Amino acid sequence: MSRYRPPAPPSSPYITPEGAARLREELDRLWRVERPEVVRALAAAAAEGDRSENAEYTYRKKQLGGIDRRIRFLRKRLAVLKVVDRSPAGTEQVFFGAWVTAEDEAGTVARFRIVGPDEFDHAPEYISMDAPLARALMKRSPGDEVTLEVAAGRKTWVLLEVSYERPG
Known part of the structure; x- marks a missing residue:
């Protein structure tokens, strides 16, 4: 081998x-x-x-x-x-560095930040921009739905909120 x-x-x-x-x-x-x-x-x-x-x-x-x-x-x-040290011009869409709140079809709400692949493991609420969910959410606005193929089948997420300020 x-x-x-x-x-x-x-x-x-x-x-x-x-x-x-x-x-x-x-x-x-x-x-x-x-x-x-x-x-x-x-x-x-x-x-x-x-x-x-x-x-x-x-x-x-x-x-x-x-x-x-x-x-x-x-x-x-x-x-x-x-x-990347500044927010994008259009802060109503999801881009790198965004804090995103999304809800799945089961009603579970998740809040996470989209970061680079070199830093996503430093905090549990960080996901890599190369992750399938982050790629699906890029350039989406609140109210948009994304559907992903996951191991257990299809999963749909609804984008609730986009922010570029750390939640308080």
Whole structure:
């Protein structure tokens, strides 16, 4: 069996100012705090002698490799991201950064924010603009209905409200 993995499809390059700041803080923390600590621990483990039987040395090498991979990813990703720091001209439609309130056919009301794929996992109320529901809601106005094919069948959502201000 081959270890080849096809490349992932490119994700949207948009991010909110808060998301960009969070990624820059993570990069700074990895580079200035975590990586030097792991390098010190790795040097101490290497000084203990035989590396072939040194579990601490092996663990620290893997840990350092993971940190370095994340640093490389963040540097490349931050270079291509476009920070969207203002609301669109037409604030009655759904675009990137919108806070959306929608109701499904069961009467369940959900409120979420449409953000970039690099930040949707930072808050439970964030969804990626690449998600099927977000794509279906783009350029829609309150009162519009969208129907999606989901694992359990079809699901219909009614767009209730669009806002570009954080709910209070």
